[in-house]
Amino acid sequence: MDQPAIGGAHLSAVVLMKLSREFFQQPTCTVAEALLGKVLCVHGKRIILTETEAYHGFDDPASHAYRGKTPRTSIMFGPAGFTYVYLIYGMYHCLNIVTEQEGYPAAVLIRGGICEETQQRINGPGKLCRYLSLDRRHNALDVTAHPDIYLEDRNLSFPATATPRIGIKQGLDKAWRFVAKKQSSFLL
DNA sequence: GAATAGATCCGC
DNA sequence: CGGATCTATTCA
Numbered sequence: 390m391d392q393p394a395i396g397g398a399h400l401s402a403v404v405l406m407k408l409s410r411e412f413f414q415q416p417t418c419t420v421a422e423a424l425l426g427k428v429l430c431v432h433g434k435r436i437i438l439t440e441t442e443a444y445h446g447f448d449d450p451a452s453h454a455y456r457g458k459t460p461r462t463s464i465m466f467g468p469a470g471f472t473y474v475y476l477i478y479g480m481y482h483c484l485n486i487v488t489e490q491e492g493y494p495a496a497v498l499i500r501g502g503i504c505e506e507t508q509q510r511i512n513g514p515g516k517l518c519r520y521l522s523l524d525r526r527h528n529a530l531d532v533t534a535h536p537d538i539y540l541e542d543r544n545l546s547f548p549a550t551a552t553p554r555i556g557i558k559q560g561l562d563k564a565w566r567f568v569a570k571k572q573s574s575f576l577l
Numbered sequence: 578g579a580a581t582a583g584a585t586c587c588g589c
Numbered sequence: 590c591g592g593a594t595c596t597a598t599t600c601a
Binding site for chain 1: 582
Binding site: 453456459460461462475476477478480 | 593594595596597598599
């Protein structure tokens, strides 16, 4: 266990808990919704997440793993907490975090958030990866162990609205996209 | 090998 | 609404 030391000596210590593998092993929609308000840290840049999508299982035609394991999607079948970064439309990258148990294909797509430093809103997975300089070199990294790519829990919880996912033509019956409600005091 | 559709974004 | 731009996957 690598829990932070929050013993008696700490005064105004902010509890910055790095999200653990157990967190990502939960059901994919649970993880996707719980990620709202969590902070994605990549090479020093911090994004407060406000929009995610779940892709999982064998009954989800929008999932890359729908037709079984392929070289590209094999990471989705692996253990939770690893990145799945792929190139889309020849020019953009999308960042996902693998969820659930090994052998079950599942991941959460990171779609948007707010840059902590500039308060600038970032919407869209392609723009988010471009902003963070993420590409396929960052595929299959363990976000529960990587020193520069991880997620933080600040004990914020953003109420979520669930909607159908964006940019897909199948699986529109599922409300697996989670967006932070704007009423949240944090989001002005 | 060739064909095709794609978890996007931007500009007209 | 179409173009950019490329590749994973499927089909012959």
